[in-house]
Amino acid sequence: MTYTEQLNPVESPIAEFRQTSKRFDSIVAADCLNLQIRKGEFLSFLGPSGCGKTTALRMLAGFEMPSEGEVMLDGVDVSNLPAYRRPVNMVFQHYALFPHMTVADNIAYGLRQQKPRPNKETINAKVQDALDKVRLGDFGDRRIWEMSGGQQQRVALARALVNEPKILLLDEPMAALDAKLRSEMQFELQKLQRELGITFILVTHDQEEALSMSDRICVMGGGKIQQIGTPQELYDRPVNRYVADFVGKSDLFEGRVIDTRGDLAKVELHGAYAYCSFTQPPENGSEVMISVRPESVSIHKHPPQDLAADSTLFQGVVLNRSFLGEHTEYVIRHDSLGEFLVLASRQVEMSLGQFAAGETAYVVWRAGAALIVEQK
Structure with missing residues (x-):
């Protein structure tokens, strides 16, 4: 089954897959994806390893180019646009923070790569604003190795948010946290997303994480979209055995x-x-x-x-x-x-x-x- 969902005609999607596929030699990692992602929603790609969810996220980020079809961002075809020219930022599973830099320098890194480069006062103000958003306002001078796992995750979030992306992509960012901290960070992410109004797209294999955090969930299996819906729709009305068995x-x-x-x-x-x-x-x-x-x-x-x-x-x-x-x-x-x-x-x-x-x-x-x- 190829799953297709259309938005209400009055809505304009912030991101969209149009008949999008990705192949690696003979392996089809993503198969004819059709999905419209709404502005300001929290959407999760949910599925087991090898289902195609990370490939979909990487095509949105620009780390992978589609073999067929289109990837649209805010009405523009970005299928062949490199990652650095897309209005998105990504938080990786292992955060990819620079251990030799302070927290503030990690967050400022992306701003300093911009052309033209913002002046020092602008960079400092944006870094402090990003720190305040993730409740680390007084931690700018600390080193990364002095931060706990949950604090490092918030540093990675701040670094992604400081560039004011239209979409924030989250690649299993809580996989390395213990159960209690993971639950706390799920709440923090939900709260932050509501406050900022930015579209969040999460990749996870954890069904409870997807059910508790998402406005909608895109269940992936075998490179295909099996079903899209709200957490309650997926739980109460799974369309096939795969979704019924995987969600709950x-x-x-x-x-x-x-x-x-x-x-x-x-x-x-x-x-x-x-x-x-x-x-x-x-x-x-x-x-x-x-x-x-x-x-x-x-x-x-x-x-x-x-x-x-x-x-x-x-x-x-x-x-x-x-x-x-x-x-x-x-x-x-x-x-x-x-x-x-x-x-x-x-x-x-x-x-x-x-x-x-x-x-x-x-x-x-x-x-x-x-x-x-x-x-x-």
């Missing part, structure tokens, strides 16, 4: 469509029935893949007495229990469906009790909780 956790089952009425399809699942939502109405008798989020599945010691007629019920055996703080993750085994996950909140466990490995459990999900997705 999903239980995936194969079934056969029995009937379609209104906005639900009745799907047979090894002796039970699931009433599933869908994006495109399926044909009766067709084999389909359905996705159910583990938190949409409830777990019980006994079959519920007040079970709705259109709910789905299975009996299984608990294989494993993992306590994860705010919830517990159970691995359930069904003879025909195989293994799948159920997430039980602490409140559920407090009222129903815990399930031990080897114990029989009954799992239920309501009508519409399952979604028919493309099998790819």
